[in-house]
Structures are given as C-alpha cells and as structure tokens.
Amino acid sequence: MGNQVDDNARPGEFDLIARYFAPLANSSGAFGLRDDAALVDISPGARLVVTQDAVASGVHFFADDPPDLVARKALRVNLSDLAAKGARPTAFSLALGLWDGWDEAWLSSFASGLGEDCARFGITLTGGDTFRSPGGLVVSITAFGEITDGDYVSRLGASPSDTLFVTGTIGDGALGLKVRSGELITNDTDAALLRQAYWLPNPPVAFAPLIARYASASMDISDGFLGDLRKLAAGSDVGFDIPASRVPLSREVATLAENRPDILASAFSGGDDYQILFTVPQSRVARFEQEAQKGDIRVTALGQANANAGVVAISGPDGAPLALASESWNHF
C-alpha cells in the first residue's frame, strides 16, 4: 500500500505469492491466491472454529532462528488452539510482515516449512497479506477448523470433581529457550532436544477428537502451565491443587530440574508448551483413559478439580505449595 520498491533482486509481491505461497493454496475457494479474499468451506453438519495468534521477531523467536521453523511454529501455535477446542484443522490465512532486509533464501525456507506442515496436518492456505514491517518480522496466522455441532470445548466448563489431564510433557520449550539463549547449560544431546522443542512445538492435533468427545473444559498451554492452569480455573470457577511430582516432565527437563526448584519453576511457568490442558467429568474418566491409551499421545492425570474458584496451587513433596507464584508471564 503505497510503498515503492526499487530492489529488483527480490521478487515483487505478485511473483512472491505465485512462487512461494500459491502452491500451498489447494482449495478451489482460494482461487490460487489470485484474488483478495477466499471462500472457506465447511463440511455439512460441521461448525467453523476460528483462532488467530501472531508471533513477532525478538518476542516469540529470534531473528536468526531457522526460517522454516519460524513458519511452522507460527502455524502450530494456532493448531494447538484448534486441537484444544476439539476441532480438526482445515485451512489458514497468513499475514506476513517482512522486515526491510528479507531475502529470497529466507522466504524460500519459510514457505517450504509452511508447506511441510500443510502436508503433515492436511491443511491449505486460503490467502492473506504480505506487508512491510520495518520493525522486524511479524507472522499473523488465522486458523480455521471444523467441529460437529455441539462439540466445541471452551475453557469455561469444568466442574469440581472433574479430573485434570495434560498431554505431552511440560517445560521443554521454556527450558529450550534458556538453552538457546545460553542461560542454561546441559549436555549436547539434551540441549539439541530442548532447542528443538522451543523451535518446533508439537501440538497434539490428533488428540482433538478425544477432546471433543470427553473434555468438559480445555485450553492449550501457550503462556506456561501454571498461568494457563490459573486461566482454566478462573474460566470454570474451580480450583486445582496439583502435586508437582505428577506434572509430566521429559527426561531432559527432569535432569535439569533435579534439586533446582528455580529451574522447575521456569519449566512450570515459562510457556511454549502448546500441549492441551483439559478436564474430564468423573463419570467418563475410566472410558476416556481406555480410549486415550489406544493412541500415541502421552496423557497424564494430574488430580481432581475442587470448589475453590480460581485458586491454583502446585504442592511439593511435603504437601506445602511450591513458591512459584511470583512469576507472572504475559504475552506483552
């Protein structure tokens, strides 16, 4: 919009879209990205779920992070929201704000990362916008998913006596960020695994149907296990008192956090997990656990909700609450 480009070494917006992004737009309603809008189709009997998360250079990733991983993370932080709602992802729209120094090698890697995840998750690009972002790269993705009518799971529906569960492990991304920035040191193998967890979260997209069928409340963990547990408690007017020992940790995180309550606190409150935190009504827990065992996704029961609306505690080995409360993480 009104910015003259005189750098002929880089493709113009038209060429850029045709070369890198049109191949990701496979639905007929996207018009090969040759139009300014798109039709998003919804299967008969389904309803449309929408989520939008944006990531910015220097905040959610580093300017020199691998571009294909930046792209895939920007997409996956949205897919984790859809999965937590019980929705099957179908498509996404992309607004890509490029800093003034971008080059074609960067863009090519970014687009190929997106393409890899489009294929992996069976989703397609509907369109969007490319724009100049002089302050640094911004990737704003709006993701679309489908659910059967009535199956949407909000974070507002938990009752006292529901059992709290979490997928995957907690803290890998948060400690990966600390390893990435040199703040934490560990052996090379673990460092590589943790960095990878930070760069490329692995939201349990395939778990969505079980969420839709069994969960009373659900949300993805994007701002830290502890903070998001507080949001679930506040949203549903319930409380949680969870033994720290039940929170599932990877071997790498467990190794780093051994006898280091400060590192455990970082793992619990640091963010970048993109796992699902959810509750299941007591009457359905046995059946749910039976079903969940059939899949590949790790699920851990953390304990029962209680009636202390909005109160969350993580208790240590002696039953006393861990001193984690001072940290308050935030998108800003």
Added chain:
Amino acid sequence: MGNQVDDNARPGEFDLIARYFAPLANSSGAFGLRDDAALVDISPGARLVVTQDAVASGVHFFADDPPDLVARKALRVNLSDLAAKGARPTAFSLALGLWDGWDEAWLSSFASGLGEDCARFGITLTGGDTFRSPGGLVVSITAFGEITDGDYVSRLGASPSDTLFVTGTIGDGALGLKVRSGELITNDTDAALLRQAYWLPNPPVAFAPLIARYASASMDISDGFLGDLRKLAAGSDVGFDIPASRVPLSREVATLAENRPDILASAFSGGDDYQILFTVPQSRVARFEQEAQKGDIRVTALGQANANAGVVAISGPDGAPLALASESWNHF
C-alpha cells in the same frame, strides 16, 4: 508468550481484553473473549468469505495518527475486500501487536474507534491475540463475510465488452497522505478533507449486494487505481484503455491536479482509495445502472474492456496514453 511485564501502570492482557475488547464481542460463539478460539456462524444457505489485511506503523499509517482512526482504517481495509467480493461483513478477528511504549489512553481510543465501526457496519469481534511488537504497532485483521452460494465475485471473470465501473472518487487518500506529510500544500478546508480521506477510507460496504448481483469481476482498490486496474486486467485476461477524463475525482483532488500531470499520476497510482473496481456484462449494464442510481454510492462507468489481455492504458485528452507507467507501487 514468555515476556515478563513489570509495568503495573498498564492493564495486563487479561484486563485489557476484558475492558476494551470484550464489549465488541457480541456473538455467543465468541465466549466474551474468554476462550482461545471462537465459533463463527454462517447463515443457512450462505457461504463464508474470508480476507486478511495487516497494517504497520510507519508503512500504512504514522505512529502519531489518531488511534481511533488507525483502528477503523485497519478494519475498513478488510471491509473493502469483502464488499468487492459481494459479501456482507459479519465478524472479524484481531491480532494487535503493541509497541513497548503503548499507554492506556492510546488503547482506549483505539478500542472506541473499533467499537464505532462495529456498530456502524453491524459486525462483531470473534477474538484474536495481543502481542508485543517491539518494532512498532501492527494491526492484523481477518474479516468474515457471507454470500449466497454462487454469488462470490473474483477478479478473474471479466470478458472483453464488459463495462468497467468504479465507486466513489480516486486519489483522495493518496493526496491526503501527501498533504499529511507536508509534500503537498492546499487550502485548509481541502487539506482537512484529504487528510481525513487518508485516515478514514470509506469503503462502499452497502454496495456489496449490487456487486454480487451484477459484477463479472471485482476487486477493491488498495494499491492504487492504475496498479489494481492492471491486476484486474491480468486476472481476467482482458485489457482496458480508459480516458483519464472519465476517472472520477473529488473537487479537492481535481483542484490540486489541474495542470499538474505529476499530481494526477499520484492520484491514479498512489493507493488508499478502498473503492471498488468492477465490470458488468454488456447485457446487464442498463439494468445495473438503473439499480445503482437508487443508492447513495457514486458509480462511474469508465469504458469497455477489450481483448488485449493484461494491457492497460490511461489516455489523455489527445487520445495518447498518459505517461504513468513508470510508477510501480507495492505492499512492501
């Protein structure tokens, strides 16, 4: 995501959303913005149209532009896309990237501007994201609209002999930007009108039903009349040779452009119009013009398409093409 905030003078993300944005989320599927995603409803028999445009400080607006107008412009550049497709706007999702120096007065004005346009256009906020954008404000909006099945109008459907039309007037926003930046001087009244046109485009949202009913191809003008006319020509494999004298100008733009071909060139290629450029098949032109006359929106016939695929000329009083071709505007 992982950024600690110690500035207690400003509301946290939770409070900010509850105070400023939840009042704009009136659909039940938005859950009062207390969830991480939303249900977007579609009327029976309708299809969902999606568009996403983002704006960045220093590119699409100035950092010190009035925040309510920044908000409304960010929304309206999306509404013009929907209108050009023949779609009725229903809802939008917002990713708001705040620079480190934002304050609550700014945010309050921004939200009240959004609220004003929500009411004006009958649309509601579904959700989105707020995030830190250290490089400057970024507003990324994804807008949703509805059309009756079969009514979507792309930019790919014009045929030679179709008549080209445009809504509103051309160049007000582009010259408003030049007035805003001090590059152009005019009398105070005209300067205020032009600045306002730059700050607050007025997309012809109410014109969408006529587009849906009559247009063979349509797009909004966001990157300049001339550039977007080229895109329409390229998309539809037709050509246009338009007399410059037919292009509708406001009195303010006409005054500035008189005997100044350079200023006329800026008006034609500068962007920020957010009007609709569209074609109507010859057999339907009379009926369309009859219908269009009943409304308040100015519509101007510019001439017929021809078979010179992708070739666009704007001709001067002597019939020779105006020398406008050297300018190439771009989102970047």
